Amino acid sequence: MREIPGRVYQAAPGFEDHLEAELARPLQRWGPLYYVTEPPEHQVFWQQNTWLRPFLVEFDSISQAARTLRDIQRNWRPVLHTQFRRASLIASQLPPISNKPRTFPWLLPDAPLGVWTLLDAHTLAGSAACSSPFPAGVINFAEDREGPPSRAxxxxxxxxxxxxxxxxxxxxxxxxxxxxxxxxxxxxxxxxxxxxxxxxxxxxxxxxxxxxxxxxxxxxxxxxxxxxxxxxxxxxxxxxxxxxxxxxxxxxxxxxxxxxxxxxxxxxxxxxxxxxxxxxxxxxxxxxxxxxxxxxxxxxxxxxxxxxxxxxxx
Ligand SMILES: C[S@@+](CC[C@H](N)C(=O)[O-])C[C@H]1O[C@@H](n2cnc3c(N)ncnc32)[C@H](O)[C@@H]1O
Structure with a gap:
């Protein structure tokens, strides 16, 4: 595992152009993820999640990739843009985290939540620390379809x-x-x-x-x-x-x-x-x-x- 300088920003879907306008160049794009070695000094707003301490892992086997993540912490969520099959095999060797819609009010757990992606068949990028407290910035609630007059x-x-x-x-x-x-x-x-x-x-x-x-x-x-x-x-x-x-x-x-x-x-x-x-x-x-x-x-x-x-x- 090798830490890399900079930050990775996950765009809020539909607002990629807003995020790109906020980021300095050069930037590398991995699907919804934008990697910049020199993050702007000002806050970046149009992001769903920011990887605060990105790292790379070069791996030979699925189990080696999964073990590396498990050795860092329990909770990980993939954000994929390529290598879907290989990534799902890695994910299957990680402890599950619930996708169930949450019932409000719900107290956020304190355990850190990391994210990862595959860049190619043998390179994983990840971050154990993120800006969003939700897995890859996503939170779904058990909705009430009758009480409220709008979904706001x-x-x-x-x-x-x-x-x-x-x-x-x-x-x-x-x-x-x-x-x-x-x-x-x-x-x-x-x-x-x-x-x-x-x-x-x-x-x-x-x-x-x-x-x-x-x-x-x-x-x-x-x-x-x-x-x-x-x-x-x-x-x-x-x-x-x-x-x-x-x-x-x-x-x-x-x-x-x-x-x-x-x-x-x-x-x-x-x-x-x-x-x-x-x-x-x-x-x-x-x-x-x-x-x-x-x-x-x-x-x-x-x-x-x-x-x-x-x-x-x-
Ligand atoms: C997006 S809606 C609010 C939706 C609401 N939060 C909900 O959950 O149903 C925006 C509202 O702002 C109101 N509004 C705009 N300017 C206002 C003002 N100066 N004072 C009071 N209401 C205002 C509009 O009348 C409109 O009903």
Missing amino acids: YLKLWESLVRCRRWPRSGERCLDAGASPGGWTWALARLGAQVIACDRAPLERRILDIPGPDGQPAVTYLKHDAFTLSLAELGKLDWIFCDAACYPSRLYEWVEKLLAAGICENFVCTLKMQGEGDHETTRRFAEIPGGMVVHLYHNKHELTWIKTAPLPCQS
């Missing part, structure tokens, strides 16, 4: 699993840009008190979801979320925003919210148009304690997540 709740679930916490029963949440109500539905199901703000209406049944005390869990405000009075909102445990707006408008609002100190936990979607707003994305990424990611369930958008520090575990 999947990106909310993914964000919350990623930050290893979610609103607890009774916590006050603002859902800005809430219509038709997918995120609000997901929050109300956790027992949270949700203020759902949108100029468009929520689906009626979302307003009827009961809270833990039997009273409605959701209060609907027909309003521009960005001009809500912060004094009237008062202290909030979480602020969520999936509003269809320019990232720069969202940033102005978030700056005000942070300055007012009314909330510590945020999940906001940065909706992009065309090539995206790099300037604002970087400004979001620079907010201390936060991160900007392309979720598996994001489309032409990124997600800014910032939560209060987790209490120290003894």
Whole structure:
């Protein structure tokens, strides 16, 4: 096993051009994977997973390749673009990792998850450490096809699993840009008190979801979320925003919210148009304690997540 300099980026499917625009040249492409020896100094956003410490293994036999991976750690997921038959033989000699859709809420395990690919019949590339906590950046949830009025709740679930916490029963949440109500539905199901703000209406049944005390869990405000009075909102445990707006408008609002100190936990979607707003994305990424990611369930958008520090575990 030989470590190699640089990083390998796995493109978010459909956004290969965005990733290529972010990466310095020269780059080598292995299917969905892009290897660069000199990673850019700025954060790379349009990736599903980044290999943080790539290595190469030259091997003679299937069992030798599998043993090399097993000796490093238990969990590995292949990302294949060639040598499929040979790769499946190697994979069959590695401990299985579940592909089952996850039921939300689900606490991420701590065990590291590596990825690997074959470059040719005798060369394996891999990384034991990755940026995504999900196998090769993929997370599938057991979906609810009846409760929520849209599938947007999947990106909310993914964000919350990623930050290893979610609103607890009774916590006050603002859902800005809430219509038709997918995120609000997901929050109300956790027992949270949700203020759902949108100029468009929520689906009626979302307003009827009961809270833990039997009273409605959701209060609907027909309003521009960005001009809500912060004094009237008062202290909030979480602020969520999936509003269809320019990232720069969202940033102005978030700056005000942070300055007012009314909330510590945020999940906001940065909706992009065309090539995206790099300037604002970087400004979001620079907010201390936060991160900007392309979720598996994001489309032409990124997600800014910032939560209060987790209490120290003894
Ligand atoms: C993608 S939809 C939100 C979907 C929602 N998260 C769900 O799970 O069903 C975007 C919403 O943002 C709302 N929106 C856009 N600008 C807004 C603003 N300034 N204030 C409130 N809502 C806004 C739109 O009316 C639209 O309903």
